[in-house]
Amino acid sequence: MTFQRNGATPTLEERPFAHGNGLISGRKHALDGLRTIAVAFVFLFHTVTELVPGGSIGVDVFFTLSGFVITLLIMKEYRATGRLRLGVFYAKRLARLWPALLAVCAVVVLGGLIFPLSGWGGQEANAIPAAGYVMNLSNFGMFGASTGGNALSPTWTLAVEEQFYLVWPVVLLVMLRFWKVRTVAWLTAVLAVGFLVSRFVLVMDGSPLARLYNGPDTRADQLLLGCVMALMFASVTPGSRVHAALQAGARWAGPLAGLALAAAVFALKEPNETGTWFNVFWTGGPTVLALLAGLVIGSLVLRPAGRASRILSHPWLANPGRDLSYAAYLWHLPVYLLLIPLVPSLWLRVPAAAALTVLLAYLSFRFVERPIRRWASRRLEPDVVRSVPERARELEPAGTR
Numbered sequence: 001m002t003f004q005r006n007g008a009t010p011t012l013e014e015r016p017f018a019h020g021n022g023l024i025s026g027r028k029h030a031l032d033g034l035r036t037i038a039v040a041f042v043f044l045f046h047t048v049t050e051l052v053p054g055g056s057i058g059v060d061v062f063f064t065l066s067g068f069v070i071t072l073l074i075m076k077e078y079r080a081t082g083r084l085r086l087g088v089f090y091a092k093r094l095a096r097l098w099p100a101l102l103a104v105c106a107v108v109v110l111g112g113l114i115f116p117l118s119g120w121g122g123q124e125a126n127a128i129p130a131a132g133y134v135m136n137l138s139n140f141g142m143f144g145a146s147t148g149g150n151a152l153s154p155t156w157t158l159a160v161e162e163q164f165y166l167v168w169p170v171v172l173l174v175m176l177r178f179w180k181v182r183t184v185a186w187l188t189a190v191l192a193v194g195f196l197v198s199r200f201v202l203v204m205d206g207s208p209l210a211r212l213y214n215g216p217d218t219r220a221d222q223l224l225l226g227c228v229m230a231l232m233f234a235s236v237t238p239g240s241r242v243h244a245a246l247q248a249g250a251r252w253a254g255p256l257a258g259l260a261l262a263a264a265v266f267a268l269k270e271p272n273e274t275g276t277w278f279n280v281f282w283t284g285g286p287t288v289l290a291l292l293a294g295l296v297i298g299s300l301v302l303r304p305a306g307r308a309s310r311i312l313s314h315p316w317l318a319n320p321g322r323d324l325s326y327a328a329y330l331w332h333l334p335v336y337l338l339l340i341p342l343v344p345s346l347w348l349r350v351p352a353a354a355a356l357t358v359l360l361a362y363l364s365f366r367f368v369e370r371p372i373r374r375w376a377s378r379r380l381e382p383d384v385v386r387s388v389p390e391r392a393r394e395l396e397p398a399g400t401r
Helices: 029-047 057-081 086-114 124-131 135-139 153-178 181-204 209-214 220-234 241-267 276-302 307-312 315-323 325-339 346-380 382-387
Strands: 002-004 083-085
Touching: 029 057, 029 276, 029 307, 029 315, 029 325, 029 346, 057 083, 057 153, 057 220, 057 241, 057 276, 083 086, 086 124, 086 153, 086 325, 086 346, 124 135, 124 153, 135 153, 135 209, 153 181, 153 220, 153 325, 181 209, 181 220, 181 276, 220 276, 241 276, 241 307, 276 307, 307 315, 315 325, 315 346, 325 346
Parallel strands: none
Antiparallel strands: 002 083
16 A cells, blocks of 8 residues: 655655755664663663662653654655555564564563463463554453563553554555645644543543553654654754754753653652542653653754764664664563572672673574564565665664664
């Protein structure tokens, strides 16, 4: 299935950027570094929660970043060709994400069958919603008893993203057929507000925390806010007054937002008991965190020569974010749960879990993800693979998880 814009001649706003320094062109290495930081926060949240009570904010960053990047990828192809091959798009997403997930599920289930008393025991049923990208629905009991807290439970975030990916490209392309990019950005912002209002209704109706935390609708505003930023950047001409104004704002907004998120990581404990703070946080909290993450992302893109961008673009941060962050996210909790009975000391267990997680993430990237991705690229885009060197093809926006 292919969506293509009407008319033979694109408008000026729709044309591809003439130069390679456009806001939506080139790989954003600083975003890879940001992904590394976000994964580290999630790891610490699951291992030393008392020291990093707000480490789950890494998930909020993931959602906003995913919405931003997936929209950049769509807009790049749409601007360059006037269409989006949805079949190829979905196949590439599946080839990028599913093999590593299936590998984790298979290893955890097999390990649990061999060692049923380990932290991997009893995961057979949990592997089904994990591999099927419905763990978020399973976590709040849509298929029966809640499955939250198991070794594969973190795959709920992947489920939210994949469910969003199924819908968003079609919605975006339909809107682009009728409106200019800037108008689509405003409409997307309205959609985000709509999901904020729906979450308020759920909170006031007394919905349980698992529903508020895991719902595809209750996280949609975070993803959509990332989409809004990508669409806004796609409508801005580099070097224009609007671009200059955005850069000036990013000079102070990005660092302040980054400091606020960093403070929240160490000071914010998400409420889990009903009350006024529970209602306030679970109504507006996810939106506020996504807005802060969006300001950080925007600042990194708008000011690639800024200090924060240079730090996050360093290979020690950017390379793991590009190649290892996805598998590290998949493996970190299964590894930690496996080590709990084997390494009694917390201060030995945490670094051991970190080292083993990185090792498994590298093995996943080296022997599962990269080979299958290359095979899929040869099958899906043989002309591109033959004509463009591997390193040149890496100069695309930071890939989604």
